[in-house]
Amino acid sequence: ELKVEQNPLFLSMQEGKNYTIYCNYSTTSDRLYWYRQDPGKSLESLFVLLSNGAVKQEGRLMASLDTKARLSTLHITAAVHDLSATYFCAVLTQGNNRRLIWGLGTSLAVNP
Amino acid sequence: NAGVTQTPKFRILKIGQSMTLQCTQDMNHNYMYWYRQDPGMGLKLIYYSVGAGITDKGEVPNGYNVSRSTTEDFPLRLELAAPSQTSVYFCASSDRRRSTEAFFGQGTRLTVV
Numbered sequence: 001e002l003k004v005e006q007n008p009l010f011l012s013m014q015e016g017k018n019y020t021i022y023c024n025y026s027t028t029s030d031r032l033y034w035y036r037q038d039p040g041k042s043l044e045s046l047f048v049l050l051s052n053g054a055v056k057q058e059g060r061l062m063a064s065l066d067t068k069a070r071l072s073t074l075h076i077t078a079a080v081h082d083l084s085a086t087y088f089c090a091v092l093t094q095g096n097n098r099r100l101i102w103g104l105g106t107s108l109a110v111n112p
Numbered sequence: 113n114a115g116v117t118q119t120p121k122f123r124i125l126k127i128g129q130s131m132t133l134q135c136t137q138d139m140n141h142n143y144m145y146w147y148r149q150d151p152g153m154g155l156k157l158i159y160y161s162v163g164a165g166i167t168d169k170g171e172v173p174n175g176y177n178v179s180r181s182t183t184e185d186f187p188l189r190l191e192l193a194a195p196s197q198t199s200v201y202f203c204a205s206s207d208r209r210r211s212t213e214a215f216f217g218q219g220t221r222l223t224v225v
Contacts, residue, residue: 033213035213041218042202042216042217042218042219043155043202043204044216045213045214088154097160097162097168098208099145099160099170100145100214102155103154104153104154105153105154
């Protein structure tokens with residue numbers, strides 16, 4: 001059974017600093033997704049990673065995927081307050097009736 | 113293009129009451145999902161559907177039922193509401209044929225008292 005672990009679960013950082021959120025998963029998959037959720041809001045798709053070595057960047061966020069290590073990272077560069085949110089990774093199961101397995105989320109607070 | 117639309121946005125139910133959460137998508141997606149999210153927690157899959165007429169249980173299906181008579185609609189039925197069903201419910205859809213990400217509705221905040 002596919003399990004997805006994110007760490008850290010809580011992250012408080014200062015503006016201008018860099019940090020990385022990690023997403024490990026337990027069995028083979030070829031699809032990994034990162035989402036953002038603001039408090040009281042729905043989930044917004046950030047990145048879709050479809051192959052080993054995939055790297056995607058949007059603004060101060062960069063996501064990468066290593067399917068051999070079963071690891072994805074979400075790197076935050078020079079954090080700003082607007083990045084404060086909860087970030088989820090989700091991994092697609094293999095086989096029939098594929099579905100997403102979600103991490104618990106990383107609650108990020110960027111402080112002035 | 114409205115995407116995924118959920119109704120209602122908020123609801124308070126008394127214990128034992130029933131209700132249906134509506135979900136409609138206009139993207140012709142084959143997959144649809146219902147999740148619940150408890151405070152400070154991740155998403156738990158209640159039911160999902162891979163196409164019209166096909167549904168399957170997720171991680172936490174007890175106390176819920178679904179149907180998928182059309183591609184667009186995927187209602188979630190709560191029978192005999194219990195306080196443990198107090199949560200935020202999200203409907204989502206995706207197009208597996210093109211490996212798109214899941215698109216989420218705005219959520220329904222349900223309180224059972």
